[in-house]
Amino acid sequence: MTWRKPLDAGDIAVVLQINPKPHPELANVPNAIDYAKTQEARQLIKAGIHDPAAVTRPYALPPGTPKDRVQ
Numbered sequence: 001m002t003w004r005k006p007l008d009a010g011d012i013a014v015v016l017q018i019n020p021k022p023h024p025e026l027a028n029v030p031n032a033i034d035y036a037k038t039q040e041a042r043q044l045i046k047a048g049i050h051d052p053a054a055v056t057r058p059y060a061l062p063p064g065t066p067k068d069r070v071q
Contacts, residue, residue, distance in 0.1 A: 016030060
């Protein structure tokens with residue numbers, strides 16, 4: 001870890017992980033997905049944090065857009 005010295009010195013503190021799998025060196029730091037209270041919340045964390053490419057190009061279309069233009 002690049003932050004090992006400041007962590008060991010107590011200069012910084014990691015309060016939450018956002019990794020898909022907990023980092024082995026941060027075993028006592030909670031993971032964001034553990035705070036999700038519903039399946040929908042877990043899905044949002046997975047899509048928005050674990051797989052940001054899934055939401056980096058959102059498209060908004062007006063009501064009535066022809067189905068052949070929507071995929």
